[in-house]
Amino acid sequence: MAKAKVLSKEEIKRVMRIADTGRNGLRDRVALSLSILAGMRIGEIAALKIDDVRGIDGNAVSVIHLAKHQTKGNRSRRVFVSDELRKLLTSYLATISGLDGSKALIRSTRTGVHFSNVSLSLRLKAIYLAAGISTSSHSGRRTFATQKNALGIGMRTIQHLLGHANIATTALYCDVSDEQMLNAVNMSNM
Incomplete structure (x- = not known):
C-alpha cells in the first residue's frame, strides 16, 4: 500500500x-x-x-x-x-x-x-x-508529522504527539526533503 x-x-x-x-x-x-x-x-x-x-x-x-x-x-x-x-x-x-x-x-x-x-x-x-x-x-496525519520533523522537532516528541508505541513507526510518517538534507550538511559544528 x-x-x-x-x-x-x-x-x-x-x-x-x-x-x-x-x-x-x-x-x-x-x-x-x-x-x-x-x-x-x-x-x-x-x-x-x-x-x-x-x-x-x-x-x-x-x-x-x-x-x-x-x-x-x-x-x-x-x-x-x-x-x-x-x-x-x-x-x-x-x-x-x-x-x-x-x-x-x-x-x-x-x-x-x-x-x-x-x-x-x-x-x-x-x-x-x-x-x-x-x-x-x-x-x-503524515503532513503533521512531516511538518514537525522539518521544524527540527525531535522524533521522540513526534512519536508522543502521534501516539505511536514504536518510534520506528513514527519515522515512516516523516518525509525528508532535499532542502532539509542540504541544510543539515551545511550546519557547522565548529
Missing part, C-alpha cells in the same frame, strides 16, 4: 477552501484540522465527543484527553491543541453550544450520531479529491 501524500502549504489551503464550500463546511474543516494540525487518527476524530474538546468555559481545551476506547492500541493518550486549532474548535463549539456534551463532535447531519471510521475517511478523501489531490484520509 502506498504512503499517503504529504500536503504542501498550498495544498492545505486548497483543501480547506474546498471544505468550506460544502454544506457542512465548518464541521469538515474541523475534522481536517484535527488531522492536519493535531495529527489525530480518523478513528480518534470519529470517536470525539463534544465534552472531549469543550472546557468548562465553553471554549476549546488546550489538551484533548482520549480514553482507551477512543484510540488505536487501546492506550489512552493526550492530544495537544495548537492555538490555531483551538480558535477553530471554539468557533465550531459556538455553533453547537446547545448540544449535550456527550454527543458526537463530528457527526452525520443525516443521523446526528458519530461517523464511522470508514464514513469519515471517505468524507475526507472526497474533499481531497475535490481539491484535485488523489490521496487517502491519512494525509493529514
Whole structure:
C-alpha cells in the first residue's frame, strides 16, 4: 500500500477552501484540522465527543484527553491543541453550544450520531479529491508529522504527539526533503 501524500502549504489551503464550500463546511474543516494540525487518527476524530474538546468555559481545551476506547492500541493518550486549532474548535463549539456534551463532535447531519471510521475517511478523501489531490484520509496525519520533523522537532516528541508505541513507526510518517538534507550538511559544528 502506498504512503499517503504529504500536503504542501498550498495544498492545505486548497483543501480547506474546498471544505468550506460544502454544506457542512465548518464541521469538515474541523475534522481536517484535527488531522492536519493535531495529527489525530480518523478513528480518534470519529470517536470525539463534544465534552472531549469543550472546557468548562465553553471554549476549546488546550489538551484533548482520549480514553482507551477512543484510540488505536487501546492506550489512552493526550492530544495537544495548537492555538490555531483551538480558535477553530471554539468557533465550531459556538455553533453547537446547545448540544449535550456527550454527543458526537463530528457527526452525520443525516443521523446526528458519530461517523464511522470508514464514513469519515471517505468524507475526507472526497474533499481531497475535490481539491484535485488523489490521496487517502491519512494525509493529514503524515503532513503533521512531516511538518514537525522539518521544524527540527525531535522524533521522540513526534512519536508522543502521534501516539505511536514504536518510534520506528513514527519515522515512516516523516518525509525528508532535499532542502532539509542540504541544510543539515551545511550546519557547522565548529
